Amino acid sequence: MNLNIEEIPTPSIVIDLDILEENIRKMAQYCRSVKCNLRPHAKAHKNPFVARKQIEAGAVGLCCQTLEEVEALVLGGVNSEILFTNMVSTKTAIERLLTLCKNGDVMITLDSLENGENLARAARHRGLVLDFILEVNVGQNRTGSEPGEEAASLAFELSRTEGLRFRGLMGYEGHLQTSIPEFDKRKKEVHSALSKLQKSIEEARKLGLDPEIVTAGGSGTYNITAEVPGVTEIQPGSYIVMDARYNLIDTLGRDFKNSLFLISSVVSTRGDDRVIIDMGWKACSLEYQIIGYDGMPKAVGYDPGEITYSPGGDEHGILKIAQGVEASRRPKLGDRIKFIPSHCDTTVNLYSKFYGVRKKGEVEIVCPIARR
Numbered sequence: 001m002n003l004n005i006e007e008i009p010t011p012s013i014v015i016d017l018d019i020l021e022e023n024i025r026k027m028a029q030y031c032r033s034v035k036c037n038l039r040p041h042a043k044a045h046k047n048p049f050v051a052r053k054q055i056e057a058g059a060v061g062l063c064c065q066t067l068e069e070v071e072a073l074v075l076g077g078v079n080s081e082i083l084f085t086n087m088v089s090t091k092t093a094i095e096r097l098l099t100l101c102k103n104g105d106v107m108i109t110l111d112s113l114e115n116g117e118n119l120a121r122a123a124r125h126r127g128l129v130l131d132f133i134l135e136v137n138v139g140q141n142r143t144g145s146e147p148g149e150e151a152a153s154l155a156f157e158l159s160r161t162e163g164l165r166f167r168g169l170m171g172y173e174g175h176l177q178t179s180i181p182e183f184d185k186r187k188k189e190v191h192s193a194l195s196k197l198q199k200s201i202e203e204a205r206k207l208g209l210d211p212e213i214v215t216a217g218g219s220g221t222y223n224i225t226a227e228v229p230g231v232t233e234i235q236p237g238s239y240i241v242m243d244a245r246y247n248l249i250d251t252l253g254r255d256f257k258n259s260l261f262l263i264s265s266v267v268s269t270r271g272d273d274r275v276i277i278d279m280g281w282k283a284c285s286l287e288y289q290i291i292g293y294d295g296m297p298k299a300v301g302y303d304p305g306e307i308t309y310s311p312g313g314d315e316h317g318i319l320k321i322a323q324g325v326e327a328s329r330r331p332k333l334g335d336r337i338k339f340i341p342s343h344c345d346t347t348v349n350l351y352s353k354f355y356g357v358r359k360k361g362e363v364e365i366v367c368p369i370a371r372r
C-alpha cells in the first residue's frame with residue numbers, strides 16, 4: 001500500500017504493527033514460561049486480523065465482551081475457541097448468541113440459574129449443548145455468583161441442566177487492574193481476591209465437578225494471576241496496544257509498549273499558548289476523569305505538562321502550550337500531533353478503522369474495526 005502516516009486523514013487511530021507484534025510475542029512467551037494458557041480479550045481490538053496474530057503466537061482462544069465482537073471474530077474466520085465473558089438475557093440476544101455458538105466454537109458465561117435455564121431451553125430447541133463457565137464475583141461487584149459454596153452449587157445445578165455442559169470458572173478481578181499502581185500492593189490484593197476463586201474451585205470439586213478451565217486476569221494483573229495456583233488461563237486485552245492509564249502501572253509500562261496512537265491536525269493557532277486541533281469528544285474517549293483519573297490523551301514527543309489537552313467540543317481539542325516550550329517545538333498550523341489515548345478500549349470503539357503502520361510510517365493495512 002502506497003500510503004504514509006503523514007497522508008492519512010485526521011483524526012484517525014493508528015497501530016504500530018511492529019510494537020503490537022512485540023507485545024503479542026512477549027505476553028505469549030511469558031505465559032509459556034509460567035505454564036499458564038493465554039486467552040486474550042478481543043475487546044481492545046475487536047478484530048480478526050489481530051486475533052489471528054494472537055492465536056499464531058500461541059493463544060488458546062479469545063475472549064469477547066459483546067455479541068458484535070464474537071460476530072467479528074467468528075465471521076472473520078477465527079476458529080479457535082471463544083469465551084463470551086459477558087451475559088445476554090433478552091430473547092433476541094440469546095438467539096443471536098446461539099447462532100454464533102452453532103457457527104463457531106463459543107463458550108458462554110453464566111451467573112444465575114434463571115438465565116442458565118433460559119439459555120438451555122433455547123439451546124435444546126436448536127439441538128445444541130452449550131459449554132458454560134460459571135462466573136464468580138471476586139470483588140469487582142459486577143456480574144458473578146457469590147464465591148465458595150454458592151458458586152459451586154450453582155455450577156452443579158447448571159451442569160445438571162439439559163443443554164448445558166460445565167467447563168469451568170471465571171473470576172475477573174477488574175477492580176484491581178489499574179487501581180493500585182504499586183506491584184507488591186496490587187499482588188497482595190489480587191491474591192486475596194483470587195482466594196475466592198480458589199475456594200470456589202475447592203467447593204466445586206467437593207460436588208464432583210471438574211473445572212477444566214479457571215480463567216481470570218487482565219493486563220494489570222497478568223503476571224500475578226497467571227501464577228496463582230488453580231488458574232489455568234489469563235485473559236488480558238489492553239497489553240497489545242496499552243494506553244496512558246496503563247502506562248502508570250508498575251511493571252506493565254515497562255513490559256509492554258504503546259502501539260495505539262491518535263493522529264490529529266492543528267486547525268488553528270491562537271497566540272503562543274493555545275493551539276486548536278481536530279480531535280474533540282467524538283475522536284477520543286475521556287471517561288476516566290469521571291472515576292477520578294487523569295482521562296486526557298498525552299501528546300507524544302512532549303514532556304508531561306508541555307502540552308495539555310482539553311476537549312473543545314465535538315470536533316475540537318484545545319492544547320495549552322507551556323511557556324517553556326521553545327518556539328521551534330510549538331505546533332504550527334497544519335502540523336500533525338500524535339497522542340497516546342487515555343483508554344484504549346473506548347477509543348478504538350470510536351473509529352470504524354485503524355491504520356496499521358510499520359517503520360518509517362508506511363501504512364501496511366487499513367483494518368476495519370468490525371461491528372462496533
Ligand SMILES: Cc1ncc(COP(=O)(O)O)c(C=O)c1O
Pocket residue numbers: 041043044063065085172174177217218219220235236237238239
Ligand atoms: C471480563 C474481562 N476480562 C478481561 C478484560 C481485559 O482487561 P484489560 O484490557 O485490562 O487487559 C476485561 C476488561 O474490561 C474484562 O472485562
